[in-house]
Amino acid sequence: MKYKHVALTTILSVLAIFCRADNYPRNYSIDILHYLFELKLSDNTDEIFGKASITVSFKTNDVKQIRLDLINTNGKYLQKGMVVESVGYNNTKASFSHKNDALIIQLSGRVSKDSTITFIIQYHGIPAGGLKIGPTKYGDRSFFNENWPNNARHWLPAIDHPYDKATSEFKVTAPSKYKVVSNGLLLEESTIDKEYKLTHWKQSVPVSSWLFVLGVAEFAVQHVGKFDGKDIQTWVYPRDREKGFTDFAEPTKQVLQFYSDYVGPYAYEKLANIQSPSVGGGMETSSAIFYGENMVTGKYEKRLRNVVIHEIAHQWFGNAVTESTWDDAWLSEGFATFFSMLFQEHAYGHEEFVAAIKNSRKSVYNFSKKDSTYSIVAERSAETDPVTTGITYQKGAWVLHMLRERIGHDAFRKGIQAYYAKYFNANATTANFKEEMEKVSGQNLTTFFNQWLYKADNLKISAHWEYDATAKQVLLKINQTHYSGFIFDFPIEVEIFNADTNSSELLKFQVNSKESIIPIKLNKIPSSIKLDPRTVLLAEIEMK
Numbered sequence: 001m002k003y004k005h006v007a008l009t010t011i012l013s014v015l016a017i018f019c020r021a022d023n024y025p026r027n028y029s030i031d032i033l034h035y036l037f038e039l040k041l042s043d044n045t046d047e048i049f050g051k052a053s054i055t056v057s058f059k060t061n062d063v064k065q066i067r068l069d070l071i072n073t074n075g076k077y078l079q080k081g082m083v084v085e086s087v088g089y090n091n092t093k094a095s096f097s098h099k100n101d102a103l104i105i106q107l108s109g110r111v112s113k114d115s116t117i118t119f120i121i122q123y124h125g126i127p128a129g130g131l132k133i134g135p136t137k138y139g140d141r142s143f144f145n146e147n148w149p150n151n152a153r154h155w156l157p158a159i160d161h162p163y164d165k166a167t168s169e170f171k172v173t174a175p176s177k178y179k180v181v182s183n184g185l186l187l188e189e190s191t192i193d194k195e196y197k198l199t200h201w202k203q204s205v206p207v208s209s210w211l212f213v214l215g216v217a218e219f220a221v222q223h224v225g226k227f228d229g230k231d232i233q234t235w236v237y238p239r240d241r242e243k244g245f246t247d248f249a250e251p252t253k254q255v256l257q258f259y260s261d262y263v264g265p266y267a268y269e270k271l272a273n274i275q276s277p278s279v280g281g282g283m284e285t286s287s288a289i290f291y292g293e294n295m296v297t298g299k300y301e302k303r304l305r306n307v308v309i310h311e312i313a314h315q316w317f318g319n320a321v322t323e324s325t326w327d328d329a330w331l332s333e334g335f336a337t338f339f340s341m342l343f344q345e346h347a348y349g350h351e352e353f354v355a356a357i358k359n360s361r362k363s364v365y366n367f368s369k370k371d372s373t374y375s376i377v378a379e380r381s382a383e384t385d386p387v388t389t390g391i392t393y394q395k396g397a398w399v400l401h402m403l404r405e406r407i408g409h410d411a412f413r414k415g416i417q418a419y420y421a422k423y424f425n426a427n428a429t430t431a432n433f434k435e436e437m438e439k440v441s442g443q444n445l446t447t448f449f450n451q452w453l454y455k456a457d458n459l460k461i462s463a464h465w466e467y468d469a470t471a472k473q474v475l476l477k478i479n480q481t482h483y484s485g486f487i488f489d490f491p492i493e494v495e496i497f498n499a500d501t502n503s504s505e506l507l508k509f510q511v512n513s514k515e516s517i518i519p520i521k522l523n524k525i526p527s528s529i530k531l532d533p534r535t536v537l538l539a540e541i542e543m544k
Contacts, residue, residue, distance in 0.1 A: 021379040022325040024161045025067060029060040032159055032166040033116070035209075041143055041174040041216060045126075046133045050082075052121040052157050061113045066105040069153035069160035070123070072098050077128035082155070085122040094119070103157055121157050130154030131214070132278045137293050138239055142217035143174070144278035144290065149326070149382040152209040161382075162322050163427055165206035170214055172199050179219040181235050183212060183287050185269045203287060205267050206425055208322050213285035215274055224249065227256045228265075233272040236296060240275060243298030248273040251305065251347065255312045258343050262413060264420040267320040273308065282307040284314030284336070306340060313339040321420055324427040326380045326387040330453070331428060333388055334376065334396015341397065354535055357401055360394040365540055367391055368458045372484075375456040377430055398538040399452045405536045406448065406491070407441035415440040447489055452538070457486040459537075464544035467525040474526065476518040478511055481542075487514055492537055496520070499527035506533070 036053040056066060073081040087096040087105050095106040105119060127133070130151035136142050145155070153160040170182040176197040180189075184203030192198050220241040224232040232252055236244025252271060260266050268287035276283075276290035283290040289311045295304045317339065318332030337360070345353035367374070367390045376396055380387045404412040419428070419436040434449050451457075460482040465474050474496070480488060489512040497504045509518050531541050 022327055022381045024383060026163050027067065029063050030066065031057045031059060032164055033057050034167045035158060036169040037156060038171040041172065043141060043175050047124060047126050048155060049124045053118055055116060055118045057116050058111050058113055063111055064107055068103040068157045069101065070103045070157040071101045071128060071154050073125065075101060080126045080128035082123045082125035087119060087121050089117050089119045101153060127155040136217060136237060136277050138237060140218055142277060144276045145214045146278040146283060147210040147212060148283060149210055149387055152212060158209040160209050162208040163324050165208050165322065167204050167206050168212055169202040174216050177218060178216050179221065181215045181272060181274055181288055207286045207319060211286040211319055213288045215276060225253060227253050231270040233270060235272055236275040240296050244275055244296045246298050247296055247300055247304055252308060254347060255309050255343055258346055259313060259316055263316050263416055266315065267425060268315060282311040284311045284318060286315065286319045309343050310336050310340040316420065320425055321423045322427050324429050326382050327377055328430050329387050330376045330392050330396035331433065333393045334399065337393045338397035338400040357535055360397050361538060363390050363394040364458060373456050375454055377453045402536065402538060407437065407443060411441045451488055455486060457482055457484045459488050459539040461539050461541045463531055465529050472521065472523055474520040474522050476520060478516045480514050490537060493532055493534060495530045495533040496526045497528045
């Protein structure tokens, strides 16, 4: 998906950017500490009945109301949406309004700074999105959520934006035939009566609301093993039991180990891989990851393997360290894409990494043909537009690849570890990441970040060389030919081949002009010259 806008004039461009800005009504005067959602689900109706207990910490003395996202009825979803029955706190009823998909709770008196209040919200309704109620591929009824990027509001009263993170609990009453999976640890599974069962999950690690997870279906469950004392689980449909247990047996534990060693500790209490009809590929919900139901084949296919590696990478990037606004979504998707490649290199060899990074480069240039105006970092809002495209994933991965080559692999790893440790279970921005990388490398990375992250331009090079026998040198001519005219400042590697000795020499040069002529001293004409032989520069190169 992509933004569809045409920059007719400078004024229209500015207006387009302004309209896409992440202007979600953030309220830094409060901090939600914990959500407890008690839900009742039924086979007789798609209507859900909920009670939310939301614990709020007050950071100032002047808070007069609390705003939560919650889709209401009689809006664009017609009769679907939630109806709020009552709101209370401190054993008294509170005044509230519920319209324009926002629940506004009025505070009856002055609330002191550093005080904590738990608000109780009773509500019911039929979700228009977020929680998908319907059949699996086998026709069996199920309940699975898909909150990304801001669909939690369809079924949960919450701050539906990544900037606020909280711990959570789900107490779900559902027909007894179902198993229920959610974030965190299973605290209770009890029979209520002949028809219903109560299941209680609690996650003691704070996450943003789009990472809350709920899956209710008939499941076969396997406890695969443990990593660092934490349970690794597989949840699949009973009819896919053997296939699913085979598909998810590997490489979860190896991936957890690699990322823990490279980045830092795994944040959550378990890791469950779950078959689901609510997604097509994967969804990185914290501690309990959804995978498209049709991906389970029992053949341990490479596609599913790579999705598992990617979604587990998100447990570090996107989940534990979360972007502060949608502008910086690459801190989630670009990082998960690149770290998936790093694990593939670690587990399956360097050629696997090179193939993956080349495929990413191809994707970047294919996408830029469709939309040449999309930069990785820009003002974006999930309220109005998609917040990611292939550029976020693939070019984001390339930025990290080039950064690692620029500052060195050791410095890059130290920078990643410092960034992760500093913003663990919190929020970060691109500026925060840049700061950590500059600290460990001792380099000024402003030009690098600006041209690769904030510019939509993609580098194209036309190059040719000729040998001057009199001067005994090669003249390598490099032209930047991308249509926009923006001039990149970049290092380029040049490999010079000598057929007589069957050897080559690798040189590096800095290019910072539209047309560059690089003299290279050589006693004899080379048999060939190759630019970027190690695939470390994001560029389309035409060599003559």
